[in-house]
Amino acid sequence: MEELWRARRSALAAGVTCIGILLAATTFTPASAQPDEPDEAPETSVLSLPALGNDPDISLYGLAGMQTLTFPVPAGLVPDALTAIVELPPFVRAGSIVVTQDNRTVSRVDLPPNRAPVSIPLDGADIVDNAVTVLLRAQLLPVEEYCLYDPTIPLRLSNAALTYRGAQAEPTVVADFLPPVLKRLTIFLPENPSRAESDAAVRLTGAVVAHYGSQNTAVAVEPLRDPIPPAAPFERHIIVREGPDAGVSLHHTDGMPALLIGGPAGELINQARLLGSDISRLALASKAVVGPIKSSPQLPPDVTTIANLGQPGVNATALKPQVSVGLDQTRLGRPVKDVRVHLKGSYTPLPPDIGGQIVVAIGGQTVDRWPIEPSGVIDRWVTVPDDMLQRYTNLGVAVDISGNTGGCGEFQPVTLTIDGATVVSSRRADPPVPGGFQSLPQAIMPHVLVGIGDGFDDTRRAVTIVEGLQRLSVLPFDAEVVPLADALSADLPAIAVSADGWDGPPLPVRGGTNGELHVQSADGEPTTLKLDPALEFGSLQVVLDKGRTVVAATANGDPGQLDSLLAWLDADPRRWSRLTGTAVVAPVGQGPVTLPVEQTPAAPGADADSGPGATVWVAAGAVVAAAAALTGWLVVRRRRRA
DSSP: OOOHHHHHHHHHHHHHHHHHHHHHHHHHHHGGGGGOOOOOOOOOOOOOOOOGGGSSEEEETTTOEEEEEEEEOTTEEEEEEEEEEOOTTTTEEEEEEEEEEETTTEEEEESTTTTOOOEEEOOOOBBBTTTTEEEEEEEEOOOOOGGGOOOOOOOOEEEEEEEEEOOOOOOSGGGGOOOOOOOEEEEEEEEOOOOOHHHHHHHHHHHHHHHHGGGOEEEEEEOOSSOOOOOOOEEEEEEEEOOOOOOOEEOSSSSSOOEEEOOOOOHHHHHHGGSSSSSGGGOOSSSOOOOOOOOOOOOOOEETTTTTTTEEEEEEESSSSSSEEEEEHHHHOOOOEEEEEEEEEEEEOTTTEEEEEEEEEEEEEEEEEOOOOOOEEEEEEEEEEGGGOOOOEEEEEEEEESSOOOSOOOOOOEEEEEETOOOEEEEOSSSSOOOOGGGGGGGGGGGGEEOOOSSOOOOOOHHHHHHHHHHHHOOOOEEEEEEEHHHSSSSSOEEEEEOOOOOOOOEEEEOOOHHHHHHEOOEEEEEEEOOOOOOEEEEEEEEETTTTTEEEEEESSOHHHHHHHHHHHHHHHHHHHOOSEEEEEEETTTTOEEOOOOOOOOOOTTGGSSSSHHHHHHHHHHHHHHHHHHHHHHEEEEEHOO
């Protein structure tokens, strides 16, 4: 009994001692000795897939669809997750997505219900050359009635975006100044830039926009001020200044450093070319002075392959498979006509009791067809009609089968493949086919003169136009700034910026005196509208002059109307690609309108039925139609305002 009491007393003493120690630790420990607080949550950045140069949606076809996704990773950041909204195909009841890299599973997530958000972890994905490449694999489970599932409707991950952890690292050498992801570039120029400074800014714009391609990097020009404000995340600042010290160097400011491009007038352009050249990767110092760099325009061949045009090959597997072969005139590097495509590929041979045909179409209109063959080989020349050509023309190829394919699952799907060795032949089109805005930028490639006046504003306008046109093309074109008069009198294609009026070749639409508005075709047959009150507007127009294409940026009143039009175009990259006709006009107080004014130059070697008389009638018809369209538009606009 005494031993039991002695044990209880020892335990009690030990408990009191422990409590005392805890109280002492809580009460008397100095602040400096307190345990470290939990680290703050790491900084995160979210970029949509279009901002990374990818399509906004990810489509996975079939019950086990796959797609490779490559996205850039700026220095200092780590990919965290891929987020999106799930759009399930009809008659799919469950599924999952597996992310792999080099046969290694990165993550696996079950799909949520339809139209619900999903977050796919990317922790552990390896970064190689500032980029990550992963394979997304869908595993879908259809409803019991398997035949209800349609493999042509994909699992879609819409509004996809990448989440990054970390903070962007500041560049320490010139080679690292341009990051893998660039949302905006601001070029700072003196308030009264010299011709060399304006030329450098325009060339930088074209080089940067071409480099980042589908990221649609925005470029702005601002007056130089001191100090230069720090750049925001995923943005960069470049200072262009003429001076005695030639070179490209990092200019340290608060936050992200800027890049200073300087040199005498004869050297400034050469230094500006460094960022767009391959040797920029060797500029591993805080300052670099480059020697002569020649701008070598790419001369397009008459014969190429779709692999050289950016399509290594296309394929599809379905009951009636179809693929699309892209014909991009900007990749061909010139306006073209007489386009012929030598389709090479194959399709799954069909059973003897199943018939079918190969159908080639553009915009739903069939241009060629032929019966299937037992060999399943495609080897055929297809002619693309000139009147179907656009800046981007999609040539659809489909296997159309007929016959009894049996019940559910009894007929295997057909695989259609068009090889990258498919040949595309063409000839240069003069005048361009089609004309107007759809002929840009291929009609001004590979070298265009940019005519501007003196002052800061014309340089800013020229930068906006070159930015918009370069976004339409994968291939870069060379833009050279010259005085406005030189651009209008030269034989080369030109972009002419004249916000204070127009003194060049006749334009499709131009303002006159006393409220007159002139609408004119390429053959010189005008009509006149007299408006009260007079219409002031800014415009961007395309005209053929002496066998070359001229893009005219002008206003018949306040130059601010031209600025409003360019700001409207610059606000959405898709607006440049959607321009048709030959003139887009922005009146005071109204939204821009595109006028379908057709240019109808006389064809060489025309017969009697299509001689000068017929040409005049065609031109007159085009003018009357354009005038009627403009008149109707103005009446509707003014009624709405009333």
